[in-house]
Amino acid sequence: ATGEQKNSVVDESQKAYQEAFDISKSKMQPTHPIRLGLALNFSVFYYEILNSPDKACQLAKQAFDDAIA
Numbered sequence: 001a002t003g004e005q006k007n008s009v010v011d012e013s014q015k016a017y018q019e020a021f022d023i024s025k026s027k028m029q030p031t032h033p034i035r036l037g038l039a040l041n042f043s044v045f046y047y048e049i050l051n052s053p054d055k056a057c058q059l060a061k062q063a064f065d066d067a068i069a
Contacts (some may be wrong), residue, residue, distance in 0.1 A: 001008070013045065013049070013051070017041075017045055020038055021039070024039075030066035030069065035063070039062075040063070041062065042059060043063075044056070044058045
């Protein structure tokens with residue numbers, strides 16, 4: 001994919017992840033396996049695709065903290 005195509009796909013993916021993540025936070029318990037799996041996948045997206053390890057760790061830690069609260 002060209003740079004512009006890749007950026008478009010990354011942007012659309014991030015929007016989809018964010019929408020799903022917001023829905024999971026409002027509709028599922030913090031310990032729900034799908035919510036936890038989504039948080040893990042979204043954090044991997046931040047780490048590997050967006051090269052943002054700080055945001056990835058923040059998201060994963062928040063999901064973990066919410067689940068054990």
